[in-house]
Amino acid sequence: MTTVTFDRYEGPATADHLDGFLAAYEEIYADPPYREGPWDVAEFIDHYQVHVRRPSMRLVVARDGEEVVGFAYGYFLAPETRWWHNLQDVTLPEAFMRENGHRSFAIIELAVRRAWRRRGIAAGLHTRLLNGVDAERVTLTVRPEPEANPARSAYLAWGYHKIGTSHPWEGAPLYDCMVREARTPQLQQ
Template sequence: MNTARLITLRTFTDLDVVRGDLLDVYADVRAPLLCMPNYAVTAFGERLDRHGTEEGFVATLAYADDHPVGFAYGNTIKQGDRYWQRVSPTPPNRYTERPAVALKEGGVRLPWRKTGTARRIHDTLLATRNEPHVTLMVNPAAGDGKVHALYESWGYEDIGQSLPSPASPVLVVMVRASR
């Protein structure tokens, strides 16, 4: 059995350094969904490349024996950002009036799930941030609702819905204090 204490966490601000590792873990984590246009590795790669050029990009990856086993990445979003513009209903001003960190994507390979690895990646990424709030979007059907429930257990609360692209499912937008 794998345990979270057997991993090394590394944080990066340069996408070029870790792009291959991110694509590798993503393809494994999302394998059952890769036939859907929004989840295809090419679609993820396009989003990743765009996000990697945006302000405040940061990625935290977990490695076991120098092999990537999980990741999360995000960037800074400001009031008026297209992220906030797609949220319905309009999010409360207290979340948008100052920059926030948006967790754009994350995942952990199956053998490292339920070991605390996802939480350690999440918390390590947030430890690098100064924004007062963190937000994310989650597919409410992911893991038969377990992923949404996990984020709730980490202190996130629902504030609306978003349809980031025509190929995307409707996602639940969640937010919490970053610390």
């Protein structure tokens, strides 16, 4: 039995690794509740190619030997983000939604292939993705369907809580938006 290893890539280096984890993405997201097909995968590729242009982009890939078993990526929310404005069922104060490019780190994807779940790999991806991130808070979204309950349970155990329901783009499904305080902001004296 091999040991799972984790490799982290940052900034422009993340662009070179899509082909390495794309097959894992296709396998993971073919399952319920996602049921993604070729059109969805093509859309993911397009989104990823935009995401890698962000200077704060981070990617972590988990491997069992040479086989990719999971991945996670994210970045800091930019000042012009629509992240908080996509919430449908809550009105957040402007001060909460204000971003400066270093306040909130968003986890865009965190996924593990079925055969490697419940082995601590998701926690390992999460920890390595956030290692060294100096943010006030971390945010992510998760599907509300029962099939996503294991992910939601993990996020709750890691200190996240739901703040609203997100509809990130036209035609997208609904997601629960979750937040976790990452550090206490400096008090002004």
